Amino acid sequence: MKPSTTRLAVGFAALCLAAGQLASAKSTPPLAYGDTQVIAAGDSDAVIAEKAAKVLPRENQKAWMRLENTFFLHFGPNTFRGLEWGDGREDPAIFNPTALDAEQWVRSMKEAGGRMIILVAKHHDGLNLWPTRYSEHSVAASPWRGGKGNLVREVADAARKYGLKLGIYLSPADLWQLKTNPKNPNPLYGNGSTKRPSVIPTDPARFQSDPSQGRAATPGFARYSYTVDDYNRYFLNQLYELLTEYGPVQEVWFDGANPDPSVQEAYDYTAWYDLIRKLQPGAIIFGKGPDARWVGNESGVGRKTEWSVIPLPTAPQNFNWPDMQDEDLGSRAKLVPGSHLWWYPAEVNTSILYGWFWHPKKRVKTASDLIDFYYQSVGRNGNYLLNLPPDTRGLIPENQLASLRLMAQVIRETFANNLAAGATLSADTSAKGHEPGSAIDGNLDSWWAAAPGHKQVTLILTLPKAKTFDVVSLQEAVDHRGQRIEAFAVDIWDGSAWKQMDAQTTIGHKRLLRWNEPVTSDRIRIRITSSRLEPSLAEIGLFKQAEIVQPPVISERSLDGVVTLNSSNGLKIVYTTDGSVPTLQSPVYSGPLALEQGGTVSAACVAEDGRLGMLASRRFAGFRPKGWKLVGSSQDNAAIDSNSATVWHAKNGTLPASMTVDMGRALRIGGFSYLPSSDASGAVDSYSLETSTDGRNWTTVIANDRFGNIANDPALQEVTFAPVTARYFRFTALKLAKGQVAGIAEISVLPSDPAK
Secondary structure (H helix, E strand, O other): OOHHHHHHHHHHHHHHHHHHHHHHHHHOOOOOOOEEOOOOOOOOOOHHHHHHOOOOOOOHHHHHHOEEEEEEOOOOOOHHHOOOOOOOOOOOHHHOOOOOOHHHHHHHHHHHOEEEEEEEEEEOOEEEEOOOOOOOEEEHHHHHHHHHOOOHHHHHHHHHHHOOEEEEEEEOOOOOEEEOOOOOOOOOOOOOOEEEEEOOOOOOOHOOOOOOOOOOOOOOOOOOEEEHHHHHHHHHHHHHHHHHHHOOOOOOOOEOOOOOOOOOOOOOHHHHHHHHHHHHHEEEEEEEEEEEOOOOOOOOOOOOOOOOOOEEOOHHHHOOOOOOOOOOOOHHHOOOOEEEEEEOOOEEEEEEEEOOOOOOOEEOOOHHHHHHHHHHHHHOOOOEEEOOOOOOOOOOOHHHHHHHHHHHHHHHHOOOEEEEEEEEEEEEOOOOOOOOHHOOOOOOOOEEEEOOOOOEEEEEEEEEEEEEEEEEEEEHHHHHOOOOOOEEEEEOOOOEEEEEEEEEEEOOEEEEEEEEEEEEEEEEEEEEEEEOOOEOOOEEEEEEOOOOOOOEEEOOOOOEEEOOEEOOOOOOEEEEEEEOOOOOOOOOOOOOOOOOOOEEEEEEOOOOOOEEEEEEEEOHHHOOOOEEOOOOOOOHHHOOOOOOOEEEEEEOOOOEEEEEEEEEEEEEEEEEEOOOOOOOOOOOOEEEEEOOOOOOOOOEEEEEEEEOOOOOOOOOOOEEEEEEEEEEEEEEEEEEOOOOOEEOEEEEEEEEOOOO
């Protein structure tokens, strides 16, 4: 049968269409790498994945990610007042450290492997820790250094001496400048001023009368013009001073906190960012900014799946950079049409104390805690930012340094010897010019890559001989190929078969796998089971954790006020109960410790060779609650049972919500303690406290006060007041920081100071 003319025409048309599509495909250029990609409505899943894989970090981010280990330093009026958040009404005279030594701070950080210090130059209270030209509320009004001190200068000089980068924290919230602050005769924050053309730096003498008049620029820098209100002009001038007078600045840190949201002030972030880019173009703008994000907690823990490529709902220049606390920020499910894909890596912050500012009763986290934070931050594709708060002398105290030194020793010794050195690496596929050996050459700027079209790959690391290890380090070539790997597994050869040891999701700049028990093998297999595009690895490492003496276990305090210590390996334990660091000369534990009125237990095991091991420390606040009971119908004693794992909850979400406690006898008290649940659910923000001797007549000792930053840092709170005698106390939650129903894990009252 002859084909019909119609069939021939259709066949020819189909052939032409196919040829045209092929020609079009061949002429379509490959997707270029860039600092942003936009997902279009018609993009296929494959195109979306390719776009996400081809977002690269910007130059300032590349340098920042390689810092890995950085330090925070909170110091100011709060240090001297025992607060987390000041109120802006502090007299600058309170700031008078007697032995301040910025070199001690920076040297300690350097010895701990730190590469940058971020100094809090102004916290929410508004006291400027440098002699700014634009406010009398600064260290120039304090007695420190005879009014001639400049903390930013001293830290910048110390950082330069010891080779650390310098970062600056400048709080946008400023309670000194708050329009409702009766202590400030000319407040700028929320004062309703109009936006006016302003030259930065502004002539201080004409700051409000004629801000178009500037002062001389810092040598090497220019002057700039913005149209802003009074407070934004003030903030821009502060940025100008800090970013032009103290040398290179690696990071500018903006906090999102606002201690008094009742006063409205619109921050001109666009002007701030523009000025920072002009003055310090290499600086990372953190937090409320486009370069690095808060991981979402203050616990030192990054996500197990941590993407650096984040989809934004709008173009970066139009985005307002809110806190990102969702568990999933960048999976394929989040990559939807209209998204602007942007490199936005995580910074993981926490404090060595349970709180940001020093207080003598705040507990120090152990070296074991700090090591865990390292693996859960640097080891989860983030930068580690650890706060070290000096005391009122202006020195980082020994109990902090003891934990810091031991952490640094363990990290240093663990990663000093890469057991993969001398090994050979093979892969079942490799791109030309990116052979497997590039992933074990110690160079992050060379890398192995899979051949085009291969997204599931197996690599085998063969050692010259069997070695014992318990840490595996993997790093993608993020600077050059972005972040691609979505899932992988690590196996070892046990002599007869492959045994899976671990399976995880993202890698990014660095992923550290730490195992509970070491393994011995001469072969390690890495299986990349899912990748957005052909995967790459810049470095593979094997390490053995340094041998350390684990800390003893400190029990909860019983209702009788007794605390016990336990060493799992039967080693001798030395301890103190006054918060000091135990030494080999400290008392040796031989039986239960009586802490009826509270105290801080610090303890360490002594190794058989005489070495002092990791420190354990635990704060027990207030009187033991034996015989205490709640007044009223509630029989829920969870808040007074000496068990921090149980939590008392108010009956409903109505505020105010009160708890009344009968202590069974009259006590002389000078404060109270409050512990929220570990996840801050139901944490109280504002509260009142009343006392009574008979349960009928009440005295208000605290009418309305608040716990600072408790939602992000649900640590033990201790509040003091003038001593009173009481048998009953009533705690009332006025406002919650998190959740809908008030919660209390533990509450107690503090003994009065005998001197009072």
